[in-house]
Amino acid sequence: MEMDWKGNMAELGGAFMLSWVVIGMGGSGIGTLIGAATLAVAWMAFSGAHLLPVVTWCHMMTGDLADQDNWMNNGMRLVFQALGALAAVLLMTEAGSVDTEMWVADMGDMMWPVITAIAAGAIWWQIHTRCDSEWVSALGLMAIAGVGIHLDGANWMGSMLADGGTQVADVVVDWIMNGLVFGLGALLGMKIDEMIPDGDDASAE
Secondary structure, eight states: OOOOHHHHHHHHHHHHHHHHHHHHTTSOOSSSHHHHHHHHHHHHHSTTOOOSHHHHHHHHHHSOTTOHHHHHHHHHHHHHHHHHHHHHHHHHTTTSOOOSSHHHHHHHHHHHHHHHHHHHHHHHHHHHHHOOOHHHHHHHHHHHHTTTOOOOHHHHHHHHHHTTSTTHHHHHHHHHHHHHHHHHHHHHHHHHHHHSOOHHHHHHO
16 A cells, blocks of 8 residues: 555644644634634645544545555544644643753743744645635634734834834844744745655655
């Protein structure tokens, strides 16, 4: 059986996005408007992915039950869904805890927001480039903003300028760094997607 890397990575990325938003909303789940919108965006962006175990099980049970590939392929989907959810949990909980030593705590305080912004950039750019819809891109940003990513840098700059330039250093640094790190995430997501072979390439090898 050939490994469907494109399909499995779509499951991982989509499940990561769903779990990330669910955790960011305080565990309110798919049964909310934002949760349902996020699921719709993820299904459009990660075309062909099931994303939810119940969907995968429906495919398994309504497929050819005697076909070993049916069980193996869908079983791998379940595994990658779980891995995506695990990555989201680790990211949102900062891998459980941070060492109490001062320098480690300070490094942790700086590291996790950066990792979060990189992950957000990677996920959203895949949504934006795969879905030819401004509505889907906007809904994706809404979901990402719901987990604490700041998207209103222009407002910060405008407010600072209107206020006569007070706190200019802090605002300018945040304005540049938020966009830069988000953009680095988009670049990383694009490069990872380019490195993953599709089904035809994997079969040819």
